[in-house]
Amino acid sequence: MLLKLENVTKRFGGLVAVDRMNLEVEMGEAIGIVGPNGSGKTTLYNLISGVYMPDEGRIFFEGRNITNLPPHKRAPLGLARTFQIPRPFGSATVRENVAIGAMFGRANAGVDEAMNIADEYLRMVGIYDLRNKEAKFLTPLEKKLMELARALAMKPKLLLLDELLAGMNPQDIGKIIELIKKVKEEENIAVISMVEHLMHAITKFAERVVVMHQGKKLIEGPTLEVLNHPKVVEVYLGKKVV
Numbered sequence: 001m002l003l004k005l006e007n008v009t010k011r012f013g014g015l016v017a018v019d020r021m022n023l024e025v026e027m028g029e030a031i032g033i034v035g036p037n038g039s040g041k042t043t044l045y046n047l048i049s050g051v052y053m054p055d056e057g058r059i060f061f062e063g064r065n066i067t068n069l070p071p072h073k074r075a076p077l078g079l080a081r082t083f084q085i086p087r088p089f090g091s092a093t094v095r096e097n098v099a100i101g102a103m104f105g106r107a108n109a110g111v112d113e114a115m116n117i118a119d120e121y122l123r124m125v126g127i128y129d130l131r132n133k134e135a136k137f138l139t140p141l142e143k144k145l146m147e148l149a150r151a152l153a154m155k156p157k158l159l160l161l162d163e164l165l166a167g168m169n170p171q172d173i174g175k176i177i178e179l180i181k182k183v184k185e186e187e188n189i190a191v192i193s194m195v196e197h198l199m200h201a202i203t204k205f206a207e208r209v210v211v212m213h214q215g216k217k218l219i220e221g222p223t224l225e226v227l228n229h230p231k232v233v234e235v236y237l238g239k240k241v242v
């Protein structure tokens with residue numbers, strides 16, 4: 001078992017944003033988290049990555065209790081995330097930004113090695129030619145690709161993708177999904193991806209889907225089966241999900 005959440009709860013004042021959530025993730029699995037607005041997806045991500053500590057419950061990574069570890073101590077264990085709004089070091093180059101991932105993640109590399117790892121992943125995501133550009137000059141799509149390369153350079157065992165595909169055109173979405181599938185297979189990385197409004201994308205990518213509703217897990221199971229389940233259609237206001 002790679003990741004395990006046991007009865008994890010997070011409250012904001014009187015509001016229970018994540019309510020006794022249980023989740024198990026195996027090595028190499030691709031999981032999609034979906035749910036209507038306010039259902040607790042982002043909060044769940046923040047709990048897994050260590051931005052928030054749970055009020056109750058426990059989180060294990062490879063059997064180790066990481067419930068109270070801060071994010072910078074989770075990353076070297078093999079837990080990487082992308083941010084919905086990438087915040088690169090604007091005046092550093094693309095290559096340097098990605099190398100930072102290699103230095104602080106599980107790769108735990110020195111500067112020269114980190115630069116080489118950066119080059120490897122910049123090639124993989126297709127922005128190697130931009131490596132010497134200052135990050136602030138990248139387009140939004142290029143920034144997302146750099147963000148993906150940075151996360152991969154950390155050599156994660158678990159990659160959390162936060163709305164990586166939001167705002168992209170269908171062609172780019174297709175490209176990135178293929179890319180993530182390829183890396184996931186090659187490096188046996190488990191991926192949890194949160195996709196709010198791109199259900200079709202999730203059917204192409206996730207083997208299993210977890211649907212959240214009012215902070216709780218409504219249902220989980222094989223992607224298409226779950227997305228077509230009457231309970232799920234109901235929380236999405238009667239609309240067919242896919």
Ligand SMILES: Nc1ncnc2c1ncn2[C@@H]1O[C@H](COP(=O)(O)OP(=O)(O)OP(=O)(O)O)[C@@H](O)[C@H]1O
Pocket residue numbers: 012015016017035036037038039040041042043044196
């Ligand atoms: N820092 C915070 N302080 C107070 N309330 C919060 C905070 N973060 C989230 N919430 C509340 O917790 C609930 C879950 O929010 P969360 O952002 O996790 O949902 P979500 O599923 O990601 O929603 P969306 O689809 O809109 O992004 C919401 O009611 C939200 O208003």
Ligand SMILES: [Mg+2]
Pocket residue numbers: 041042043
């Ligand atoms: Mg959210």
